[in-house]
Amino acid sequence: MPLYEYQCRQCQDRFELLQPMNVTTEEIAKLECPQCRAINPKKILSIFSGQTTNSMDSGRTDCATPVG
Numbered sequence: 001m002p003l004y005e006y007q008c009r010q011c012q013d014r015f016e017l018l019q020p021m022n023v024t025t026e027e028i029a030k031l032e033c034p035q036c037r038a039i040n041p042k043k044i045l046s047i048f049s050g051q052t053t054n055s056m057d058s059g060r061t062d063c064a065t066p067v068g
Contacts, residue, residue: 006041008033014044 002021006028007014013035029040 003046005044005046006031007044008036008038008041010038011036015041016046 001018003016004019004023005014005016011033013033015034017031028043031041032039033041
């Protein structure tokens with residue numbers, strides 16, 4: 001399950017929730033801010049990083065390093 005980041009529309013507190021990928025907008029609207037208990041937080045863009053290895057590759061691939 002992915003970790004989603006939200007921001008409260010009332011107090012501006014940011015919080016994270018582990019949720020299934022198919023969470024609906026109706027379900028998000030029912031979420032409660034852990035700080036002020038307001039509902040309907042704004043889903044915000046989170047930065048993520050990944051790392052992959054390939055059997056043909058002797059090292060690691062860093063997704064943050066531009067290619068070219």
